[in-house]
Amino acid sequence: MTLAEATRVGAGTAPADPVLSVEGLTVSVATETGLRPLVRGISFALRRGETLAIAGESGSGKSITSLAVMGLLPANVRATAGAVRLAGTDLLRLPETRMRAIRGDRIAMIFQEPMTSLNPVMTVGAQLVEAIQAHEPLPRREAQGRALEALKAVRLSEPERRLRQFPHELSGGMRQRVMIAMAIALRPDVLIADEPTTALDVTVQREVLDLLRDLRSEMGTAIVLITHDMGVVAEMADRVIVMKDGAVVEEGPVAQIFGAPAKDYTKALLAAVPRMGQRALTDPAAQRPPVCTLRDLTVRFDIAHGLLGRTTHRVHAVEGVSLQIQAGETFALVGESGCGKSTIAKTIAGLVPFEGEIDLAGHRLRGQSDVTRAVRRDAQIVFQDPAAALDPRMRVGDLVAEPLVIHGIGTKEERRATVERLFERVGLTRAQIDRYPHEFSGGQRQRICIARALALRPKLIVADESVSALDVSVQARVLQLLKELKEDTGVAFLFISHDMAVVDSIADRVAVMFLGQIMEMGTRAQVFGDPRHPYTRRLIEAVPIPDPGHVRPSRPRMAAETPSPVRRVGDPPERLRLVDVGGGHLVAEQPGRSDPF
Known part of the structure; x- marks a missing residue:
């Protein structure tokens, strides 16, 4: 059988x-x-x-x-x-x-x-066959047939080709399917x-x-x-x-x-579990002055092939994105891995080259060379993993004071006083200032990262998946802290996440991205209350509902892979035009050809 x-x-x-x-x-x-x-x-x-x-x-x-x-x-x-x-x-x-x-x-x-569970130097097929033969003395051809059946059982597209590929050639979801196939191959x-x-x-x-x-x-x-x-x-x-x-x-x-x-x-x-629709759908706040404006932002990375190292392909990470973040608001970028969210965050922080224009707190930037120390002072970033973002050899008080030292702000005593105020602001105590990062929990380390981001009194804080690695109760406390900071200081947040329920609980306005372009953008009430693009609806429908009585409507399984942002030189992706469907609610025109939604 x-x-x-x-x-x-x-x-x-x-x-x-x-x-x-x-x-x-x-x-x-x-x-x-x-x-x-x-x-x-x-x-x-x-x-x-x-x-x-x-x-x-x-x-x-x-x-x-x-x-x-x-x-x-x-x-x-x-x-x-x-x-x-x-x-x-x-x-x-x-x-x-x-x-x-x-x-x-x-x-x-x-x-x-799954990436740490799969051998990076063996093909998927070799690893499946090895696992099967370790428990059943089957001939290699029969074991290969069993491996193929396992990949078909987990509904992996093009299973014959997947057997010949290495783990790094597969997406995270595909690698997890391979792990499940390996687990069920022996029933x-x-x-x-x-x-x-x-x-x-x-x-x-x-x-x-x-x-x-x-x-x-x-x-x-x-x-x-x-x-x-x-x-x-x-x-x-x-x-x-x-x-x-x-x-x-x-x-x-x-x-x-x-x-x-x-x-x-x-x-x-x-x-503490964030729930879609838990927060009332309110009218948007009054228009406020912009802190950050992106105009036709484009980020591409060249890929060289061959002995001569010629550029044959490009990664179209961000393709013509325009948006505006207002003072004192939380603007959320949502989408799946590889859609360009984090690339936009790094671009604003001056970490990657770009084309187009960025207006940031009065500074007009037309390239990475325009991102000066003064510009960086106005835009700070909080990363996903607080443990990796904090030097384990430094005391946390010194880590929070480091931006002040770099920018030459205040005396040693004034910097110490500032750090003490920041610790209290993010819910930590002065007694904890001289401890090391390993002495804090994950949620406390993220609060330290937020305190460090606040040290220079920036106009914009980019929170790049800043709560995705936290437990649900810790996540709720950090989200509440971000809301309080926005209300008390007037700082604007660019909140980047793939968790739609979290975004629904904190955002004022939302942009949904796919393959480097915006599919839909508007107020939270517009995007979540009246989603117009099929990709936005698909993201919302996929959110797990913390209610055992909820009956999820059936929908067709995705048969095709998500298209790749890597394209041959001279073959750029089609630019999608955003159409206003009312009240500033922008939706991308859907191409005439079939899409993966």
């Missing part, structure tokens, strides 16, 4: 006996003072065709639990109590040789970042998905979730879904376990957890 045929075998009625049961699992780490528990007494049972979601914030013990089940704990971490039974066999008592035979065969795992009883959609765009996330749902119903695979996204939990789970600080806070059917949570922590977690 082929894999495609196997996936059509119905799950049937779930048997009484669980396929996987975890009983009083305690996992501890060895420290200088002895064993310290990371997970304490967790228990659950999983039946065939069932999805169990383990939800909680970073550090709650979700991933450690999954690694213990897989037998993949780090060397200094071990299970100190309890049992993990797969169809009656205690996996914690098995030697590594036997566990290796079970891992991937009867119980498989999909990790959060495991249990599939553990550890944050499988966290790093993916909302539309790719939708495709992966639909795929997992199909695999569960067609193969009867039991799924353990580990996530901090409560919208994903609501859509996928039959039962939910909520974890905090290594222990179970609450568990029950998904409808009960969302409809009548018993514990305060669960209530707070659900309350």
Whole structure:
């Protein structure tokens, strides 16, 4: 029987006996003072065709639990109590040789970042064949056929060609599909998905979730879904376990957890989830003077090929974008990875060459050479990963004061006083100024980055995916901080994100981008309340709804790949014209040819 045929075998009625049961699992780490528990007494049972979601914030013990089940704990971490039974066999008592035979065969795992899970120097086909032959003594040709069937089962376009490609040639969503194909190629009883959609765009996330749902119903695979996204939990789970600080806070059917949570922590977690439409659709504020204006902004990167290094192709990252950001407003740029959002952020910060014009706080810029120190003072940027943006060898007070030092502002005592005020402004204390970045949580580090961006009193702050890596409750606090700063200081924000629900909760005006061009632009009420472009509607429809009772309307799956921004020299993309459909609501004219929406 082929894999495609196997996936059509119905799950049937779930048997009484669980396929996987975890009983009083305690996992501890060895420290200088002895064993310290990371997970304490967790228990659950999983039946065939069932999805169990383990939800909680970073550090709650979700991933450690999954690694213990897989037998993949780090060397200094071990299970100190309890049992993990797969169809009656205690996996914690098995030697590594036997566990290796079970891992991937009867119980498989999909990790959060597919690029780090795939070998960059092996083709996709070679890696799939290797995984299959490691567990089944099949001839190479038969293993290749099984690999092809696995790629077809996860609905990857052009599966024959994908077998010959390397991981870097695939998009993030495609790589995640390859990981799922690798996991299901051996038809495991249990599939553990550890944050499988966290790093993916909302539309790719939708495709992966639909795929997992199909695999569960067609193969009867039991799924353990580990996530901090409560919208994903609501859509996928039959039962939910909520974890905090290594222990179970609450568990029950998904409808009960969302409809009548018993514990305060669960209530707070659900309350912090951004929801589309939660904020009232209000009329736009009065017109204010512009802080930043882009006119026909174009950014292209040449690609050289051949022995002579001639430029044969170009990346059309941004293609003729014009927009205006007003004083004291939050202007959001949304779209999928590769649409040009972050390139615009880097262009405003003077980090990449460009064509066109940028008016920034009274400075007219016609090229990267015009971005002077004075210009940079008026536009500051907050990056996605605060840990990478802060020098681990410097005290955080010195990091916040560094822009003042660079621009020669104030004496040492005056800079110290400014840093103290900024720390208080972003909700930190003066006592924390002399600490190092590693002594702070992710949310606190992002507050430090915001304090540093405020040090020069800029007219514009570019927040590039500044909350996407944060837990939902921390994200809510940082978003509230940005709102307060806008109201108190009058600073304008360019808020860049692929999360439509987050944008809906904070933006005044919105521009939707695709392949370097704007598809739709207007006030938040116009874009979210009356989306006109099919791409905007597709993004909004893909947002997970944190309501188990929500019935998502069916729509055709995307059969084609997203077009590439890389084009041959002399073959630029067609420039789309924006049409005003009323009240400054601009929508791109749709080309006559077929599009990927």
